[in-house]
Amino acid sequence: MLRAVTSTSATATPSTTSSTPPAHSLPPQHVPGPGWRLVYQDAHVLVADKPAGLLCVPGRGPERADCLASRVQAEFADALIVHRLDMATSGLVLLARGVAWQRQLSIAFAARQVHKRYEAVVGGLLVGTGGALAGEINLPLAADWPQRPRQKVDHAAGKPSLTRWRVISHDALHHTTRLALVPVTGRTHQLRLHLAAIGHPILGDALYAPPALAAAAPRLLLHACELALTLDEATLAWHSPAPF
Secondary structure (H helix, E strand, O other): OOEOOEOOEEOOEOOOOOOOOOOOOEOOOOOOOOOOEEEEEOOOEEEEEEOOOOOOOOOOOHHHOOOHHHHHHOOOOOEEEOOOOOOOOEEEEEEEEOHHHHHHHHHHHHOOOEEEEEEEEEEOOOOOHHHOOEEEEEOOEEEOHHHOOOEEEOOOOOEOOEEEEEEEEEEOOOOEEEEEEEEOOOOOOHHHHHHHHOOOOEOOOOOOOOHHHHOOOOOOOEEEEEEEEEEOOEEEEEEOOOOO
């Protein structure tokens, strides 16, 4: 059985014996570069808990140079980003220790050997067909070039995009739904756009939610809460509770 790792208890246990070196146990702490937390480290892999509002990699211009990559590299010079979260999204990000491991982990992502789960709070009381509390969103997505960085549903030229969702709870008082989300594909803004496209945008989403729902939360209520990696027949899993 996998042992989950939370951001307040930073340990991880492989499910089988492997050549992957064991983790160093890390007490809860803020490492240099305030606002992010080191969840896990070993000789090959780092897992960071990114706050909302921080870029994963540098943007254009000196005013957008501050990012998770540079903050982690201040502590681990060999750290390289493997995948990204939107600036407005918080949660777990996997980094490699060096170019060789960045390549190997990128291959693992391409082969879908990395599992990701998110939590979100959306507008409305979402239910599926026949009142089901779980379902899929299968809509092709493409860049909306005149309105960058927005994406759009494009049935003619969009890339296949699949999101699985499950209701965690309904809040009838506030007319919202808390969801667990698994992006089977990894398109830009996939979760945000898929949910908006079915009429349940994420609260605090300045790009895809109508004004009332965009203003209903002080941040985008989307958090990468679970990350699991399988390499060399061993699986490591980490968990970070949603901060909303």
